[in-house]
Amino acid sequence: MEYEFIQKNINKVNENIDNALKRRKETSNNVQLIAVSKTKPWEMLQAAYDSGCRLFGENKVQEIMDKYDKLPNDIKWHMIGHLQTNKVKYIIDKVACIHSVDSVRLAEAISKEAIKKNIVIDVLIEINIADEESKFGIKPENAIEFIREISVLPGIHINGLMTVAPYVEDSEENRPYFVKMRELSVDISMENIDNVDMSELSMGMSGDYEVAIEEGATFVRVGTSIFGERNYSH
Ligand SMILES: *Cc1c(COP(=O)(O)O)cnc(C)c1O
Secondary structure, eight states: OTTHHHHHHHHHHHHHHHHHHHHOSSSOOOOEEEEEOTTSOHHHHHHHHHTTOOEEEESOHHHHHHHHTTSOTTOEEEEOSOOOGGGHHHHTTTEEEEEEEOOHHHHHHHHHHHHHHTOOEEEEEEBOTTOOTTOOSBOGGGHHHHHHHHTTOTTEEEEEEEOOOOOOSSGGGGHHHHHHHHHHHHHHHHTOOTTEEEEEEEOOOTTTHHHHHHTTOSEEEEOHHHHOOOOOOO
């Protein structure tokens, strides 16, 4: 039982999720845990799977391709990282959702590959909610215009918003950004754009997922708190 800690970590995260949901003001208790398994060997993903995880998040096309064949086929893979247009074709029929749509070019590439495979893929629009220089994503003030523009593309279905909040010591510092995300999502749904749903809000990571849930997250993307620290040196 080399990876016994994974089961313990998942139990703890699920308990925290339940408690955060109880503190949430809205009645909806819809939140799904995405186990962010980037850099981790497939055996650790198998351990998480055996502990009940079915949603996995990866940020590299190559890693999704490598792990996809080794793991059970009822896993829902979520592409959460920056995606290059020329790599869309490798994962288009392997992932359940692409969280990181942040340009018209990328949306067009996804649309093109989805049409080839005769599928409609769920995508989320990545928002740079704190307007950070170093982050990918659409500026909140440009979101409606951007979504209008790509909503007409066949083969993709816009299903919500995603953000990577700033790295902070105290998760409370990110609460205003999570509130802003929820408000933006409501503003967008009120536009009633065809082919656009604001069902999902992908926000919250190991450091701040409880606050994100309190403010309305429907997907939380948790890596370190499940699998431990990542080692990028090898
Ligand atoms: C790595 C990553 C996460 C998980 O981060 P942790 O702090 O390890 O939980 C979540 N979202 C994205 C986009 C990531 O790249």
